[in-house]
Each structure stands twice: as structure tokens, then as C-alpha cells.
Amino acid sequence: xxxxxxxxxxxxxxxxxxxxxxxxxxxxxxxxxxxxxxxxxxxxxxxxxxxxxxxxxxxxxxxxxxxxxxxxxxxxxxxxxxxxxxxxxxxxxxxxxxxxxxxxxxxxxxxxxxxxxxxxxxxxxxxxxxxxxxxxxxxxxxxxxxxxxxxxxxxxxxxxxxxxxxxxxxxxxxxxxxxxxxxxxxxxxxxxxxxxxxxxxxxxxxxxxxxxxxxxxxxxxxxxxxxxxxxxxxxxxxxxxxxxx
Ligand SMILES: Cc1cc2nc3c(=O)[nH]c(=O)nc-3n(C[C@H](O)[C@H](O)[C@H](O)COP(=O)(O)OP(=O)(O)OC[C@H]3O[C@@H](n4cnc5c(N)ncnc54)[C@H](O)[C@@H]3O)c2cc1C
Numbered sequence: 001x002x003x004x005x006x007x008x009x010x011x012x013x014x015x016x017x018x019x020x021x022x023x024x025x026x027x028x029x030x031x032x033x034x035x036x037x038x039x040x041x042x043x044x045x046x047x048x049x050x051x052x053x054x055x056x057x058x059x060x061x062x063x064x065x066x067x068x069x070x071x072x073x074x075x076x077x078x079x080x081x082x083x084x085x086x087x088x089x090x091x092x093x094x095x096x097x098x099x100x101x102x103x104x105x106x107x108x109x110x111x112x113x114x115x116x117x118x119x120x121x122x123x124x125x126x127x128x129x130x131x132x133x134x135x136x137x138x139x140x141x142x143x144x145x146x147x148x149x150x151x152x153x154x155x156x157x158x159x160x161x162x163x164x165x166x167x168x169x170x171x172x173x174x175x176x177x178x179x180x181x182x183x184x185x186x187x188x189x190x191x192x193x194x195x196x197x198x199x200x201x202x203x204x205x206x207x208x209x210x211x212x213x214x215x216x217x218x219x220x221x222x223x224x225x226x227x228x229x230x231x232x233x234x235x236x237x238x239x240x241x242x243x244x245x
Contacts, residue, residue, distance in 0.1 A: 003197050003226055006113040010043060012106055014054075019101040020077065022094065026156045028084045029126065030094050031069075034103065039076040044068040046111035047134035048201070048228075053080075054104040055089045061104075064090040064239050065232075067130040068108070078105075081133075083126035085175075088238065112228065118196030120145040120164075123184060123212055127232040128203035129158060135201070136162040144194055148187045150204070152178070167191075179235045181211040188212065199226045206231025206242040213244050 015038035025031045044051075050065045070079040082094040093103075120143060122132045132147055139145060141163040148169045151157060157170050169191075171183040184204065200222055202212050213229040216222040231242030 003117050003199060004115045005225075006115075008045065008111045008113060010108055010110060012109050013038075013041075014104055014106050015039065015042070016102055016104050017078065019097050019099055019103065021099065022097045025081060026158065028152065028156055029129070029158075030082045030084060032080050032082065032094060032097060034078045034080065034105075035076055037076070039071075039078060042071060042076075042078065044071050044108055044111070046113055047138055048131040048203070049108040049111050051080075051105045051107040053090060053093075054106065055093060057089070062089050062239060063106075064088075065241055066090070067134070069130040069134060081130045083129070114199055114228075116197075117143075117199040117226070119143065119194045119198035121188075121191060121193065121198065121200045122147040123149075123188065123200070123202045123204070125150045125178065125204045125208070125232070126152070126156060131201075131203060133158065133160050136160045136164060136166060139164040146191050148184055148191065150178075150184055179205050179207050181208040184208065184212060185215055188215065193220065193222075197226065199228075202227070202229040203232045206234045206240070209242070209244065 017034035017036040020035045021033040023031050050067055052063045053066055055062045066080050068078055069081045084091055124132050143164040145164045146167040150171045150173055152175050154172060169187045171187055173183050200216055202209050209229050209231045216227060229244040234240035
């Protein structure tokens with residue numbers, strides 16, 4: 001068996017959606033359910049798809065990337081999980097969003113479909129939990145997968161639904177250590193990669209992702225074609241997204 005990777009493009013459409021619910025999922029994670037007729041024809045076919053959220057400012061719009069955590073075609077409801085941090089336009093919005101508020105979204109513009117991996121390793125921080133949770137839900141039954149996730153507090157650990165054969169490792173570090181890769185690297189060093197062709201997916205703060213990627217490619221000799229490594233945010237920058245090719 002070998003890994004088959006396919007990039008699929010979608011037509012971009014801007015949609016105006018209404019907040020239906022905004023609930024606390026964990027102390028630092030809020031779950032927002034959005035609905036609206038504009039969700040007709042919405043598609044999200046890969047667990048790490050992302051959409052753009054549009055926030056109005058005095059000078060136009062600020063855009064932020066978020067993962068469609070779930071989409072229910074029948075009820076036309078889109079779920080987004082927001083990791084809260086000190087401040088930012090998206091974080092401030094979700095702290096205050098009420099049922100009936102509206103928000104504009106765009107995308108997903110594309111989806112990366114990965115099939116045929118014999119095992120998976122997923123590494124991320126709290127911003128990657130929505131994509132990791134969705135991947136775990138969608139992996140075929142019995143697939144060997146290790147997920148290594150960094151959060152700031154034991155209360156941030158979530159339970160995941162999966163039919164895969166999951167080994168879950170949480171690492172806890174304080175907010176001030178979010179850009180320190182050491183704990184994730186330590187957990188990764190203690191993770192055996194099974195026989196066969198596997199896929200590794202990484203999404204953390206960009207500096208952390210860079211260190212993990214280096215380790216995977218050099219120390220573990222993991223093939224770059226079977227690795228997707230992204231900086232889901234960059235310390236000190238607003239709305240940043242770094243892709244490592
Ligand atoms: C493809 C993709 C998918 C993503 N999916 C999700 C998702 O589903 N859920 C989710 O919560 N996030 C997700 N993110 C991350 C999210 O886009 C960023 O955290 C974003 O910067 C938050 O916007 P903001 O307006 O709150 O803060 P910004 O205005 O962008 O940033 C303000 C300040 O906060 C810092 N900052 C940003 N994020 C964090 C953080 N998590 N912890 C500490 N400091 C931070 C910035 O460095 C900056 O100094 C995703 C990112 C990408 C690229």
C-alpha cells in the first residue's frame with residue numbers, strides 16, 4: 001500500500017452566518033455553532049480544511065483561519081472550536097458572541113486528501129485540536145494513530161471519538177511556554193513509528209512546528225512527502241499562517 005495525496009480546489013464563496021450557540025467546551029475553548037441558508041452547498045471534505053472568518057474593523061476586514069470542526073448537512077450547522085488566548089480580534093469576538101450575531105466566512109478554498117497511510121502521528125497545540133479531533137473521527141477503523149497534544153492545563157484535555165487504534169499523549173505547559181517545543185519533542189522521541197508507510201501531521205506555533213519538522217526529517221528520517229507541517233500561529237504576529245514545504 002502506498003500513500004495517495006490529492007489536492008482538491010473549491011470555488012470560493014463568501015457566506016453570512018448566524019451564531020446559534022456559543023458554549024464553553026473547556027475553560028479555554030469555546031464551541032460556536034453557526035447556521036444559515038448560505039450553508040447550502042458548503043463542503044469540507046478534509047479534517048484540516050480551513051475557512052476564513054471576516055472581522056470588521058475601521059480599516060476594512062481582518063481575516064483569521066479556523067477549522068470547520070463539524071458540518072451537519074441536514075441541519076446546515078457549522079461548528080467551530082476557538083482556543084482562547086490573551087487577546088486578538090477572533091478571540092475577543094468569541095468571548096462576546098451571542099445567539100443571533102452574524103459573521104462572514106469564506107472558503108474552504110482547498111482540501112488535502114490523504115489516503116492509504118498505514119499509520120498516523122498527529123502533533124499539535126490547542127489550535128490544532130479541532131483538526132486532530134476531526135481526523136480521529138474520520139480515520140478508518142483500526143488505523144494505528146498517535147496523537148501528541150500540548151495544552152496549558154489538564155482541564156483542557158478533551159475526549160475524542162474514534163474508531164482508530166489511538167494512543168493519546170497530552171503534554172501540559174504554561175501559557176508562557178507555548179513557543180517552547182521541548183515537551184512535544186520529548187513525547188515524540190518516545191513514540192515508535194510502526195512498520196509501513198505513515199503520515200505525520202504537525203500544527204503548532206510556527207517556531208515549535210519548525211523544530212518538530214527538523215527533528216522528523218533529520219533524526220527520524222521521515223520522508224518529507226509524508227509530512228504536513230504548519231505554523232497555525234506565530235508568536236507576536238496577528239493572523240499569521242506559516243507553511244513549511
Ligand atoms: C489552517 C489553520 C487552521 C486553524 N484552526 C483553528 C481552530 O480551529 N481553532 C483555533 O482556535 N485556532 C485555529 N487556528 C489558529 C488561529 O487562526 C490563530 O490562533 C489566530 O491567530 C487567532 O486569531 P486572534 O484574532 O485571536 O489573534 P491574532 O490577532 O491573530 O493574534 C494576537 C496575538 O495573539 C497571539 N496568538 C495567536 N494565537 C494564539 C494562541 N493560540 N495562543 C497564544 N497566543 C496566540 C499572536 O501571536 C499575537 O501576538 C488555525 C490556524 C490555521 C493557519
